[in-house]
Amino acid sequence: MNKYEERYNSLKARVDEKVNTFITKSLPETFYSPLKYALSGGGKRIRPMILLFSCEAAGGDFTSALDAAVAVELLHNFTLIHDDIMDNADKRRNIDTIHKKWDNNIAILAGDGLNALAYRSLLKTNSPRIEEITKVFTEGIIEVCEGQSYDKEFESRKNVSIEDYMLMINKKTAQLLVASAVIGVLIGGGDKEMIKTIEKYSENLGLAFQIQDDLFDIMADERTFGKKIGGDIREGKKTYLLIKALETINDPSDRAVLESIIQNQGLNKDEEILKVKHIYEKTGIVKSALSEIERYTLKADEYLNTLPDSEEKRQLQWFSGMLLNRSY
Amino acid sequence: MNKYEERYNSLKARVDEKVNTFITKSLPETFYSPLKYALSGGGKRIRPMILLFSCEAAGGDFTSALDAAVAVELLHNFTLIHDDIMDNADKRRNIDTIHKKWDNNIAILAGDGLNALAYRSLLKTNSPRIEEITKVFTEGIIEVCEGQSYDKEFESRKNVSIEDYMLMINKKTAQLLVASAVIGVLIGGGDKEMIKTIEKYSENLGLAFQIQDDLFDIMADERTFGKKIGGDIREGKKTYLLIKALETINDPSDRAVLESIIQNQGLNKDEEILKVKHIYEKTGIVKSALSEIERYTLKADEYLNTLPDSEEKRQLQWFSGMLLNRSY
Numbered sequence: 001m002n003k004y005e006e007r008y009n010s011l012k013a014r015v016d017e018k019v020n021t022f023i024t025k026s027l028p029e030t031f032y033s034p035l036k037y038a039l040s041g042g043g044k045r046i047r048p049m050i051l052l053f054s055c056e057a058a059g060g061d062f063t064s065a066l067d068a069a070v071a072v073e074l075l076h077n078f079t080l081i082h083d084d085i086m087d088n089a090d091k092r093r094n095i096d097t098i099h100k101k102w103d104n105n106i107a108i109l110a111g112d113g114l115n116a117l118a119y120r121s122l123l124k125t126n127s128p129r130i131e132e133i134t135k136v137f138t139e140g141i142i143e144v145c146e147g148q149s150y151d152k153e154f155e156s157r158k159n160v161s162i163e164d165y166m167l168m169i170n171k172k173t174a175q176l177l178v179a180s181a182v183i184g185v186l187i188g189g190g191d192k193e194m195i196k197t198i199e200k201y202s203e204n205l206g207l208a209f210q211i212q213d214d215l216f217d218i219m220a221d222e223r224t225f226g227k228k229i230g231g232d233i234r235e236g237k238k239t240y241l242l243i244k245a246l247e248t249i250n251d252p253s254d255r256a257v258l259e260s261i262i263q264n265q266g267l268n269k270d271e272e273i274l275k276v277k278h279i280y281e282k283t284g285i286v287k288s289a290l291s292e293i294e295r296y297t298l299k300a301d302e303y304l305n306t307l308p309d310s311e312e313k314r315q316l317q318w319f320s321g322m323l324l325n326r327s328y
Numbered sequence: 329m330n331k332y333e334e335r336y337n338s339l340k341a342r343v344d345e346k347v348n349t350f351i352t353k354s355l356p357e358t359f360y361s362p363l364k365y366a367l368s369g370g371g372k373r374i375r376p377m378i379l380l381f382s383c384e385a386a387g388g389d390f391t392s393a394l395d396a397a398v399a400v401e402l403l404h405n406f407t408l409i410h411d412d413i414m415d416n417a418d419k420r421r422n423i424d425t426i427h428k429k430w431d432n433n434i435a436i437l438a439g440d441g442l443n444a445l446a447y448r449s450l451l452k453t454n455s456p457r458i459e460e461i462t463k464v465f466t467e468g469i470i471e472v473c474e475g476q477s478y479d480k481e482f483e484s485r486k487n488v489s490i491e492d493y494m495l496m497i498n499k500k501t502a503q504l505l506v507a508s509a510v511i512g513v514l515i516g517g518g519d520k521e522m523i524k525t526i527e528k529y530s531e532n533l534g535l536a537f538q539i540q541d542d543l544f545d546i547m548a549d550e551r552t553f554g555k556k557i558g559g560d561i562r563e564g565k566k567t568y569l570l571i572k573a574l575e576t577i578n579d580p581s582d583r584a585v586l587e588s589i590i591q592n593q594g595l596n597k598d599e600e601i602l603k604v605k606h607i608y609e610k611t612g613i614v615k616s617a618l619s620e621i622e623r624y625t626l627k628a629d630e631y632l633n634t635l636p637d638s639e640e641k642r643q644l645q646w647f648s649g650m651l652l653n654r655s656y
Contacts, residue, residue: 028474028477028478028481029481030477030480030481031473031474031477082436082437082440085432085433085436086433086436086437104413104432105413105414105480106480108410108413108414108436108439109410109414109473109476109477109480111436111440112410112439112440112443112469112473113470113473113474115440115443115469116466116469116470116473117470119447119462119466119469120463120466120467120470123459123462123463123466130459131451131458131459134447134451134462135448135451138444138447138448138451139448141440141443141444141447142441142444142445142448145359145437145440145441145444146356146359146441148437149356149358149359149437150356152358152433152434152437153356153357153358
């Protein structure tokens with residue numbers, strides 16, 4: 001384990017501990033039990049970690065950013081709970097989703113509650129820039145809502161371009177990473193120029209990350225993935241892969257398979273999923289996704305490289321590298 | 329029309345105008361269309377008005393509190409949208425609810441979005457106490473979530489006491505009025521003592537208001553009420569009336585009717601609703617509700633009366649009187 005991985009593990013343990021013990025109340029039971037369950041899941045804590053590392057890269061002390069780090073993790077979990085209702089998803093990180101284990105009403109309230117608790121945690125932050133921090137956090141939520149709306153709209157829309165798709169994932173995925181990173185810089189005391197740089201870095205990281213997520217959904221190993229592959233195809237989601245395939249594939253029988261995903265608003269049989277996967281592989285769609293992931297990764301790196309060299313900057317570099325070099 | 333009513337109408341017009349024009353974006357369409365629809369409804373604007381009048385009572389200028397007033401109205405509308413999903417309510421203020429006109433997913437996102445937009449409006453407030461204001465706002469949302477959870481829990485719980493009920497409505501209804509009023513005082517520059525007084529005033533006003541709401545649900549005239557009476561009975565809700573009736577009524581055939589509301593998780597036929605209404609009338613349950621409304625109203629007035637006399641204080645007095653003297 002190198003020193004960056006060690007530091008990641010050590011700071012992540014601090015975040016985990018704070019997130020896992022965040023809920024102390026028990027009543028009302030139907031409110032706090034699902035919240036404890038939702039926050040016990042773990043994960044890579046991408047948003048809190050980029051916040052903490054950005055704070056350090058701006059010259060700040062990570063301990064002053066821990067409450068904000070918890071806040072972005074709670075916020076992310078709120079969006080997952082509501083997304084899972086909207087997507088009819090039964091599993092998340094190998095365990096039942098909240099609306100599956102309890103019901104839709106309880107999941108709606110759990111999401112609403114986590115959102116408010118996220119603000120509670122954020123507002124514990126002791127910073128002269130707390131007003132600006134809260135604004136960045138709020139605008140991030142609005143972006144995520146807009147992104148999720150586009151995502152759902154695209155499911156029933158015939159023509160969705162790669163450009164539409166990039167706008168959607170920018171809002172749905174990248175902007176919460178941007179908000180997290182910017183809040184880190186604000187707490188750390190960074191200047192306007194650094195905020196701009198970190199904005200661009202985290203935006204490109206987010207775009208690369210989401211295209212990778214689309215790729216994983218179909219190419220992952222189900223055992224390490226924690227759920228069945230092809231969830232996006234089952235839901236009829238317009239992923240990078242499907243949109244790119246519809247734009248480029250001419251073979252009539254391949255096209256018929258792809259168009260049936262849209263016409264049927266998703267395919268359900270495992271053999272259909274495998275057929276789509278095979279089309280993505282043999283026609284270069286997987287390769288095209290990999291090259292887009294690389295392109296946005298390089299862009300993110302370039303922005304980061306404009307910052308003066310420091311251990312803290314290299315920690316951020318290691319972090320984005322770790323996120324984007326996952327094998328599937 | 330007296331001068332207090334004139335002032336109410338004039339300030340309310342300012343709030344209406346700001347709320348109705350708050351949404352300027354159009355895309356994504358499935359996000360902003362439902363929001364425009366939700367905010368076109370009107371209503372008495374109770375929360376923004378108590379905020380503005382409290383600001384003035386604390387010596388402030390109401391124009392400095394308009395963004396915060398819009399914020400509490402957006403917040404209230406967010407809770408209505410999500411509550412309507414949870415309660416399967418088809419109508420609100422005589423028009424289709426969002427999940428009915430569109431679908432549950434769109435309504436979930438509309439609520440989430442309004443919550444974030446509420447913070448956006450709140451954070452426009454130019455006040456040295458903006459951090460404290462945002463904390464009060466956030467804690468108000470958590471109270472509302474807890475209250476709504478209790479409300480849903482009570483639907484399937486056998487024994488709910490008047491004490492349980494009061495805790496629930498305090499959180500679900502009163503605490504958002506409290507948050508609104510306190511934010512008004514904070515913006516207006518009131519001191520700690522005034523905050524305490526206004527807290528108690530608005531809490532008691534909120535309790536009286538909710539018991540009155542329960543009473544209206546069964547005693548109102550359907551034409552002015554804007555929806556069918558007896559919604560709470562149809563949903564099997566544990567209202568003040570039902571809980572009080574179950575605590576006090578001994579007649580076996582009356583008890584059987586009341587218990588059937590709970591056993592069947594709500595009654596649906598109009599003649600059953602009328603039977604319950606008749607029981608509430610003849611056994612003094614309606615009278616008991618009226619006397620509780622009066623008790624909390626008087627308490628609210630008492631707290632208000634501890635403030636030094638002023639036109640602004642009399643405006644608040646007129647406002648709570650107007651709210652609680654509605655005829656049904």
